[in-house]
Amino acid sequence: MACNLSDSQIAEAYSQVLSNDGIDWMVIGYGSTRDRLSLYASGDGGVTEMALHVPDEVVFCFISFEGSRVLVTH
Numbered sequence: 902m903a904c905n906l907s908d909s910q911i912a913e914a915y916s917q918v919l920s921n922d923g924i925d926w927m928v929i930g931y932g933s934t935r936d937r938l939s940l941y942a943s944g945d946g947g948v949t950e951m952a953l954h955v956p957d958e959v960v961f962c963f964i965s966f967e968g969s970r971v972l973v974t975h
Contacts, residue, residue, distance in 0.1 A: 905937040914943040918965050926951040930960035 906912075914927040927943040928951065938961075942954035951964055955975050962973040 903936065908937070908939050910940040911938060914940055915963065917943070918963055918970065921965060925966075926962065926964040928954050928960050928962045930956070930958060 911929055914924060917924045918927055924943045924945050925947060928941040929938045930941050931937065932939055941956070941960065944950050948964065948966060951962060955962060960975050962975065964971050964973070
């Protein structure tokens, strides 16, 4: 099964994290779908802020942290 990444907000947030352009983390997940990812949240408050937006379900978190970019699966 293919994963649908057509949500333009995902690409925009990803680009901003990569370029350090206003946000340093993003959280994406499936929500009520099985094949379409959506942007859940993004922000500029680092790991502490990101952790507040991680729901109790499978999500993917992308963060710029201490000069590195990290993908976390929860």
